[in-house]
Amino acid sequence: MSKKLRYIGYYGLPAGAKGSGRFCFVSAVRKMDYIAEALVDAGFDVEIVSPSWSVADRGIYPGEAVAINDHKRVIFAPSVGTRRGIVRKLAQYLSHCWLVVWLVVNVRRNEAVVVYHSLAFMRAILLAKAIKGFRMVLEIEEIYCDVTPMPPAVQRRETKMIAKADAMLLSTDMLVRRIDLRGRCHAVVYGEYIPIPRRVFPSNDGRIHLVYAGSIDRTTGGAFIALEAARHLSERYVLHILGYPLGIDIEEFAREVEQTRRDTSCGIIYAKVKHGLEYVDYMQKCHIGLSTRTLHGKFLASSFPSKVMSYLCLGLRVVSCDLESVRRSAVGDLVSYYAQDDPREIAAVIGGIDVSAKFDPASRIRALHEDFVARIHQLVAAAPGGIG
Numbered sequence: 404m405s406k407k408l409r410y411i412g413y414y415g416l417p418a419g420a421k422g423s424g425r426f427c428f429v430s431a432v433r434k435m436d437y438i439a440e441a442l443v444d445a446g447f448d449v450e451i452v453s454p455s456w457s458v459a460d461r462g463i464y465p466g467e468a469v470a471i472n473d474h475k476r477v478i479f480a481p482s483v484g485t486r487r488g489i490v491r492k493l494a495q496y497l498s499h500c501w502l503v504v505w506l507v508v509n510v511r512r513n514e515a516v517v518v519y520h521s522l523a524f525m526r527a528i529l530l531a532k533a534i535k536g537f538r539m540v541l542e543i544e545e546i547y548c549d550v551t552p553m554p555p556a557v558q559r560r561e562t563k564m565i566a567k568a569d570a571m572l573l574s575t576d577m578l579v580r581r582i583d584l585r586g587r588c589h590a591v592v593y594g595e596y597i598p599i600p601r602r603v604f605p606s607n608d609g610r611i612h613l614v615y616a617g618s619i620d621r622t623t624g625g626a627f628i629a630l631e632a633a634r635h636l637s638e639r640y641v642l643h644i645l646g647y648p649l650g651i652d653i654e655e656f657a658r659e660v661e662q663t664r665r666d667t668s669c670g671i672i673y674a675k676v677k678h679g680l681e682y683v684d685y686m687q688k689c690h691i692g693l694s695t696r697t698l699h700g701k702f703l704a705s706s707f708p709s710k711v712m713s714y715l716c717l718g719l720r721v722v723s724c725d726l727e728s729v730r731r732s733a734v735g736d737l738v739s740y741y742a743q744d745d746p747r748e749i750a751a752v753i754g755g756i757d758v759s760a761k762f763d764p765a766s767r768i769r770a771l772h773e774d775f776v777a778r779i780h781q782l783v784a785a786a787p788g789g790i791g
Contacts, residue, residue, distance in 0.1 A: 408447040409451075409514075409517070410442070411453075412453065413455045413519070414427055414451050414477055417678075424484075425458065426455045431519065434594065437592075437595040437596070442783075445777075450477075452505060455498070457483060457484045460486045463483050463484075464479075482497075502531070506531035510535055515537070518541050520541055520547075520565075525561065529560075529564060539569050540782065541565065541570075543571060543578060570783075573590070573592075575728040575732070577728040588782045594711070596769070598768045603684050611691065612690050614645065615646070615692075616686065620648070625694070626646060626695075629695045632693075632753065634666055636667065636669040636753065637668055638669065641669065641671070641672065642669060644660070645682075687718060690756075692717070692720070692722070693721075694721055694722065694724065696708065697724075698744050711723055712768075715764045721739065725742045733767075734764070734771075739755070740752070
């Protein structure tokens with residue numbers, strides 16, 4: 404009989420599914436799904452506890468448990484739907500109060516609990532841990548105060564959250580050096596280690612298809628850097644962009660795409676957002692995935708772009724900015740790098756890739772998955788108190 408393991412994080416289900424319409428980030432949900440599947444493979448039944456509130460305009464949503472499969476289910480906090488900002492803020496606060504009560508009532512002292520690191524519910528987790536004394540396996544994607552300047556109180560709270568962890572799941576090898584582990588058990592997981600079987604192949608049209616899939620924003624600048632590089636590529640290339648603009652108007656981005664299209668012989672297609680098998684098929688019709696982003700910012704010291712693993716799992720070659728976290732990783736030799744935010748250099752790196760050469764990262768990814776499953780089982784068992 405499998406042992407139950409609780410996993411705390413903002414989780415959501417696809418539109419139309421029971422329990423859908425909750426606040427979450429798609430990238431975080433995908434990472435949680437992978438961690439949960441690895442835990443199942445390691446012999447655990449996973450109970451995801453989500454304090455996500457409703458994003459609906461109206462309605463009352465009682466707390467509910469939704470079974471995903473025989474080994475995984477989600478428990479959602481009660482919430483209300485509203486358009487009023489102050490009521491939504493209250494709903495968020497109450498969801499965190501619910502989380503504290505749920506943990507105190509349902510979790511045993513010294514039981515191991517996996518927690519997806521979030522600034523939003525740090526107070527709730529720290530309070531519940533102080534009351535109940537569960538053992539926290541903290542999953543850290545990034546240290547948020549490294550990414551964005553935060554008030555001193557938030558910086559202190561994040562430092563305390565990390566210090567209180569009994570074991571850790573870290574997104575990069577660089578975080579191992581960044582954090583004072585003090586002998587605590589840890590495992591590194593860059594992203595999803597699940598190779599996706601080849602469903603389609605790139606079109607045989609004599610052109611090399613590039614794809615940037617991810618957030619479109621001015622902060623990381625990935626999509627805009629890809630567009631600038633396209634100005635220096637020939638008609639042999641087609642750049643596809645998938646994603647939704649954040650902090651900018653979609654018409655504004657569409658105009659930028661159109662202007663770039665007029666300035667280059669490289670084809671440019673903005674495909675907006677795709678999901679499920681439509682997303683897989685669209686991506687696998689491309690040869691090279693672009694993990695472009697600005698090379699400025701303290702967060703680069705410890706971040707690992709999730710799209711690097713996403714591209715590799717789809718069987719694509721990858722061009723990335725030269726991050727130490729990627730280069731020193733177990734997949735670092737599978738990636739091509741550019742060293743400067745120079746569109747000509749990026750175009751040159753793209754032009755140097757032979758897409759006719761054999762490239763199949765699936766065996767490497769499967770080996771990473773098997774190693775991670777073994778490691779996470781040892782880590783959970785080794786956390787003081789084990790699984791309760």
